[in-house]
Amino acid sequence: MSRIAYVNGRYLPQRHAAVNIEDRGYQFADGIYEVVHLYDGRFVDADRHLDRLDRSLRELRLTPPMGRAALLCVLGEVARRNRVREGLLYMQVTRGVARRDHAFPDPAVPPALVVTIRRIPPYPSDPAAWTGSAITQPDQRWDRCDIKTVALTPNVLARQAARAAGATEAILVDADGMVTEGAATSFWIVDATGALRTRPLDHAILPGCTRAALLALLAAAGIALDERPFSVADLRAAREAFLTSATSFVKPMVRIDGAPVGDGTVGPVTRRLFELFARHVKGDGRNAAG
Numbered sequence: 001m002s003r004i005a006y007v008n009g010r011y012l013p014q015r016h017a018a019v020n021i022e023d024r025g026y027q028f029a030d031g032i033y034e035v036v037h038l039y040d041g042r043f044v045d046a047d048r049h050l051d052r053l054d055r056s057l058r059e060l061r062l063t064p065p066m067g068r069a070a071l072l073c074v075l076g077e078v079a080r081r082n083r084v085r086e087g088l089l090y091m092q093v094t095r096g097v098a099r100r101d102h103a104f105p106d107p108a109v110p111p112a113l114v115v116t117i118r119r120i121p122p123y124p125s126d127p128a129a130w131t132g133s134a135i136t137q138p139d140q141r142w143d144r145c146d147i148k149t150v151a152l153t154p155n156v157l158a159r160q161a162a163r164a165a166g167a168t169e170a171i172l173v174d175a176d177g178m179v180t181e182g183a184a185t186s187f188w189i190v191d192a193t194g195a196l197r198t199r200p201l202d203h204a205i206l207p208g209c210t211r212a213a214l215l216a217l218l219a220a221a222g223i224a225l226d227e228r229p230f231s232v233a234d235l236r237a238a239r240e241a242f243l244t245s246a247t248s249f250v251k252p253m254v255r256i257d258g259a260p261v262g263d264g265t266v267g268p269v270t271r272r273l274f275e276l277f278a279r280h281v282k283g284d285g286r287n288a289a290g
Helices: 024-028 045-061 069-084 152-164 209-221 231-237 268-283
Strands: 004-007 010-011 030-040 085-095 112-119 132-138 169-173 179-182 186-190 196-198 238-246 249-258
Touching: 004 069, 010 069, 024 085, 024 132, 024 238, 030 045, 030 152, 030 268, 045 069, 045 132, 045 152, 045 209, 045 249, 069 112, 132 152, 132 238, 209 249, 238 268, 249 268
Parallel strands: 132 169, 132 249
Antiparallel strands: 004 010, 004 112, 030 085, 085 112, 169 179, 179 186, 186 196, 186 238, 238 249
16 A cells, blocks of 8 residues: 655545655755654643644744644544554744745745655553663754654654664754753663753753653652753763653663663663653553544
């Protein structure tokens, strides 16, 4: 069966789908994107992802391609036409097609919207079989990492460095030696004192939707969190570490820069949060229907 993509109002076989060579996303990375997990035919945390999409559009002064209800219909139709019930939906909005010029097109042109989907393996059931490793890398990104833009070259290079080292993810470190986030994930530790920590939101990190969902789950469960920056030294001394994202869910990191995190196994805090988030994905009524 051919994969079907949505491209600017048309559903097309993905092998025939195309965008104009003067699309500003292609020439300037002048666009934003979102990735939504589809579980058992339901969009996981759809409202959080679409809220973030709206915020990214506002920050880049991009015109929304359509209203939220219409966009949800498109997402659902892409899933239906591809017969996918467990997968990842990718949507990308760019400023559209115009003669190449750095300034915004004047008059404005219609934004471009592309939506695709791909199947993913079944949701992990055992955190011990869902572990990974990481390396640290300098954070060389721009100063507005809170916007989910398609300008990802530094992230690509960091993730490739991780792959070359046989690791799952690159943990980005700023000029002051403080951890920001992963190349494509939010990053958390249980520090040497036993405190669960993650960096507070600012322009240096993306406001992760899985991060936000987990924060709500922590609050509901009465689990304390310290939203406070932490250093590479704190990272080295951590008892536990894990990533969160729409594709990683809650993923334990058991080795960083070749050294074990804690005793090198999944710790009790990470295990509990893995289970909390798994229940959220599989049964929370707040996840919109696909």
